[in-house]
Amino acid sequence: MNVEMLAGIITGIVLGIILLLVVALFMTKKGTGIRPQYDERQQQVRGIGYKYAFFTMMFYSFFYGFLELVLERRLADGMAAGFIGIAIGAGVYATYCIWKEGYISLNENYKRVCIVIAIVCIWNFGLGIGSIEDGKLIENGVLTFRSINLICGILSIWILLQLFVKHCLDAHKWKEEEAEDE
């Protein structure tokens, strides 16, 4: 890795962190209208979701370390290995929250959430496919940090797919409940 590339990565990470902090500050400020609000049941669901995600990441860390120890070779560089764990944890969390109806907050719109995730998905897949074409995704048999976009894209598709399936099932269930009310 040359100096220019390293400088580019560091600049990207710093800019990403600054952007995240600005968004987080804006979202946590009351009265902005974009701070997600969850009711008590949703908060409970999200808490359990975090717990499952935490244990999944613990299991992944152990399993990945064990696998490298047994195989006596590196499978992925530090950044890629770490990010796979984050993606699996986030996937477990999102899956639990979606199916227990705690993913979309009270002031969020289903369509808007789906559009944002779809944009994230397309953006990351675009960059991921670029890395595949460059042939830099795997170097010397080791998955490199360039796989992060692809992993992010896969995670986004996973979330999007579940949101869609859940939405379809809910629409059917809701109609049944409304008919029962009448």
Next chain:
Amino acid sequence: MKNLKLKAARAGKDLSQQELAELVGVSRQTISAIEKGDYNPTINLCIAICKALEKTLDELFWEESDG
């Protein structure tokens, strides 16, 4: 255990689950879960529901014992 008293009180007020949910500031799924007996609400939410439906806590949430 299903909360049929809540469902009846809501129907008596001619409110849908969505309308009641908006009145008390929760999601429709939460109202549905309470009615189905899948979720036990906190006392704060119970009170909010009672006020919205003009009922007492006893009328909506007290379970009569069998014996």
